[in-house]
Amino acid sequence: MDTSKVLSGKDTAVAVYASFKNRLDILSKRGIIPGLCVILVGDDPASQIYVKTKSKKLQSLGLRSKNIYLNNDVSQNELIQTINGLNQDSNYHGILVQMPLPSHIDSQLIINSIDSTKDVDGFHPENVGWLSIGEPRFIPCTPKGIMKIFKHYNIELIGKDIVVIGRSNIVGRPMSVLVSSNGEWSNGTCTICHSRTKNLEQYTRNADVVISAIGKPNYLKADMIKKGSIIIDVGINRVEAENDKGYKIIGDVDYNSVIDKVSFITPVPGGVGPMTIAMLVENTIEAAEQNIP
Numbered sequence: 001m002d003t004s005k006v007l008s009g010k011d012t013a014v015a016v017y018a019s020f021k022n023r024l025d026i027l028s029k030r031g032i033i034p035g036l037c038v039i040l041v042g043d044d045p046a047s048q049i050y051v052k053t054k055s056k057k058l059q060s061l062g063l064r065s066k067n068i069y070l071n072n073d074v075s076q077n078e079l080i081q082t083i084n085g086l087n088q089d090s091n092y093h094g095i096l097v098q099m100p101l102p103s104h105i106d107s108q109l110i111i112n113s114i115d116s117t118k119d120v121d122g123f124h125p126e127n128v129g130w131l132s133i134g135e136p137r138f139i140p141c142t143p144k145g146i147m148k149i150f151k152h153y154n155i156e157l158i159g160k161d162i163v164v165i166g167r168s169n170i171v172g173r174p175m176s177v178l179v180s181s182n183g184e185w186s187n188g189t190c191t192i193c194h195s196r197t198k199n200l201e202q203y204t205r206n207a208d209v210v211i212s213a214i215g216k217p218n219y220l221k222a223d224m225i226k227k228g229s230i231i232i233d234v235g236i237n238r239v240e241a242e243n244d245k246g247y248k249i250i251g252d253v254d255y256n257s258v259i260d261k262v263s264f265i266t267p268v269p270g271g272v273g274p275m276t277i278a279m280l281v282e283n284t285i286e287a288a289e290q291n292i293p
């Protein structure tokens, strides 16, 4: 494998975690331990793994971490009451409700009920608004992590043609805002594509950077991209495999097909994923820093 083309989220995350030390020391001197509480509704195994991974990371860095597990049939009101309690709890600077929620619960209503100063996911409408007017408070973790990867590898986006595939509030939409914003390390020209885009290839073939966040295994192939382009693969797709687990995780990008054509690419795993958790830690630290008198 040609590793010179690989944009490693793992390596970037190591550098990012090292940069937290000073900030954590300053907080510690003031008696502040950043704390994150995650609420998980139901017993989806993948979500349980995510939640445990997050708390292990927080604990390993000396942050406070609590997980609240609620049954799948919890009522919307009970969930809101739990959030209200955490909104008042000064031990927890960040609150995260693991998505997706069961269909009887209105996810947006739940996001709206989180105190926006504790919304470390950056999904609350107030934080979405701050981001879109160019004065970000909490930036959603996955797009924020991708911007850190660009910076870590000294990849400037200024003037580049960037195609984001996917328009979710979690990844695609905030990603398009970040890469096109008038800020340091951005100023790209962004096109956002989705499932209704006609002739999607005509956009990706002309792009300097393609960021794929659709959740379709091996979707992006060599004939869909320009030679020398930079590819960011956000997809996490579980596919059958002949190993102990019976499955493996692959991205949206057909890595073997595109590798000879790209200038840089994020692998899956080890690309965007590790940065998402690192940014959740950073947002929790930021939330705690707001409490410094």
Ligand code: NAP
Pocket: 142, 165, 166, 167, 168, 169, 170, 171, 172, 193, 194, 195, 196, 197, 200, 213, 214, 215, 216, 234, 235, 236, 237, 272, 273, 274, 276
């Ligand atoms: P999502 O909410 O399902 O959104 C998927 C988006 O992709 C939608 O906008 C959809 O278009 C679009 N889309 C689907 N099929 C398409 C196609 N064939 N052509 C063009 N656009 C298409 O998913 P998400 O939450 O944004 O996540 C996307 C992927 O990233 C998933 O694999 C997820 O697991 C992964 N993810 C990874 C991380 C990480 O840390 N690495 C974090 C979050 C998510 P419409 O809007 O028209 O339906």
